Amino acid sequence: MSLFTHLECSQCSRRYDADTLRNLCDDCRRPLLARYDLTAAGRTIDRAAIPGRARNVWRFHELQQVRDPGFRLSLGEGWTPLVPAPRLAASLGFAHDALFIKDESPNPTGSFKARGMAVAVSRAVELGARVLSAPSAGNAACALAAYAARAGVEAHVYMPADVPASFVAQCRAYAANLHLINGLITDCGRASTEDAARFGRFDLSTLKEPYRLEGKKTLGYELAEQLQWTLPDVVVYPTGGGTGLVGMWKAFDEMEALGWIDARRPRMVSVQASGCAPIVRAFESGAHTATPWENAATVAAGLRVPAAVGDALMLRAIRESNGVAIAVTDDELMEGAGQIAESEGIFAAPEGGATAAAYAKLRARGWIADGERTVLFNTGSGMSYAHLWNDAKATSLRHREARR
Numbered sequence: 001m002s003l004f005t006h007l008e009c010s011q012c013s014r015r016y017d018a019d020t021l022r023n024l025c026d027d028c029r030r031p032l033l034a035r036y037d038l039t040a041a042g043r044t045i046d047r048a049a050i051p052g053r054a055r056n057v058w059r060f061h062e063l064q065q066v067r068d069p070g071f072r073l074s075l076g077e078g079w080t081p082l083v084p085a086p087r088l089a090a091s092l093g094f095a096h097d098a099l100f101i102k103d104e105s106p107n108p109t110g111s112f113k114a115r116g117m118a119v120a121v122s123r124a125v126e127l128g129a130r131v132l133s134a135p136s137a138g139n140a141a142c143a144l145a146a147y148a149a150r151a152g153v154e155a156h157v158y159m160p161a162d163v164p165a166s167f168v169a170q171c172r173a174y175a176a177n178l179h180l181i182n183g184l185i186t187d188c189g190r191a192s193t194e195d196a197a198r199f200g201r202f203d204l205s206t207l208k209e210p211y212r213l214e215g216k217k218t219l220g221y222e223l224a225e226q227l228q229w230t231l232p233d234v235v236v237y238p239t240g241g242g243t244g245l246v247g248m249w250k251a252f253d254e255m256e257a258l259g260w261i262d263a264r265r266p267r268m269v270s271v272q273a274s275g276c277a278p279i280v281r282a283f284e285s286g287a288h289t290a291t292p293w294e295n296a297a298t299v300a301a302g303l304r305v306p307a308a309v310g311d312a313l314m315l316r317a318i319r320e321s322n323g324v325a326i327a328v329t330d331d332e333l334m335e336g337a338g339q340i341a342e343s344e345g346i347f348a349a350p351e352g353g354a355t356a357a358a359y360a361k362l363r364a365r366g367w368i369a370d371g372e373r374t375v376l377f378n379t380g381s382g383m384s385y386a387h388l389w390n391d392a393k394a395t396s397l398r399h400r401e402a403r404r
Helices: 038-044 048-050 059-061 086-091 113-126 137-152 164-174 185-199 212-216 220-225 243-258 278-285 312-319 330-344 349-366 382-390 396-404
Strands: 004-009 030-036 082-084 099-103 130-136 152-160 176-181 234-238 267-273 324-326 374-378
Touching: 004 086, 038 243, 048 324, 059 137, 059 185, 059 234, 082 220, 082 267, 086 330, 099 220, 113 137, 113 212, 130 137, 130 185, 130 243, 137 152, 137 164, 137 278, 152 185, 152 234, 164 267, 164 382, 176 185, 212 220, 220 243, 220 267, 234 243, 234 312, 234 349, 267 312, 267 349, 267 374, 278 312, 312 324, 324 330, 324 349, 330 349, 330 382, 349 374, 349 382
Parallel strands: 099 374, 130 152, 152 176, 234 267, 234 374, 267 324
Antiparallel strands: 004 030, 082 099
16 A cells, blocks of 8 residues: 655655645746655565565665556566676776666667656546646656556647657557647646646656656666665666656665665766756756746757756755766767777767767776776667668767767
8 A cells, every 4th residue: 555645845844645646836936746644664675585586677666656556557668687897997997896777778669757657647547637738848658648648547648849750650649638738748747837828737747747757766666675684885877857867866765764765875877968957057066046048949859858857856956966967969879878888888868978978988987996996877868769770870880980
């Protein structure tokens, strides 16, 4: 059974009823966080029994929100591989490093977004929503469309008109209502929010509802379990909306309260594209929130997020962990994706490639030291961006030849 007790504003701490559909805090318009009876959870959940549970996001179902198991949607999302990456480390010049890749590309819709949408759609439907809406750079739209189809409810997805054709094709296959907007994801978010209010749809925008975060936090639970209930020294995460980074930080706190891990935390690294780096700019300036990035541009669609609702939560996690925010160029992230593919056989999305590029920079600076265990997150499949490898100006072959 779920031990979900209430929702709490991430800024002003106002409490809300656990079983009412909600978006942001009424007072400060900041994200709401799900809270649990962690004392009861610590007494009732046997950590030793978890390996025998289902290998999906419901593996830790007491720490999710769905009350009735009949509403738990699953297409097999979660429990993705944590792959040792010694050849990648060697190719970057650090042969003896303890480097791993958490590879999210095997998820049902090809990215980590399946985790969040599995939980968010399940909970929304349990609470009575029948028409769902969200803006997306591509992967979240596909995930929403898939889980809405699974639940038999209506989905409206809003994407920039220039997203890769693969995302459009997936959404059409799932029979989602597709809205292509001339602009960036912020423009899509505006249209989605306005239409949701006008037509009575429930808005599943990133961190504008509490449950996508709860699906993403399973990244943190899995990481701990796959490393025998210890955490790495460094987590390198590609950051657009930042829900995965915030979700992992939340998961670490919950696991410590449960007695499953100790107080040690990884240093959290937020990686952005140099053409859209509002979190990097805010981190470097010492700001607690990020101002919108003008003229955002990058080939990594998931990183083209000029303004994130969870900016304060991301910056808080980075600073509390003694982490850092770093930007890489499109050429660097594409080269990183090529190096991951060549060395480890993982066809990483450009966002995943950004983590390899950031790792190389931080390692060269000494910010990541010899022997520190580091996990890079590849958040999606390169198949969604196949056109980039077919483009003579942006192929991994070009980068390989440049290194010779």
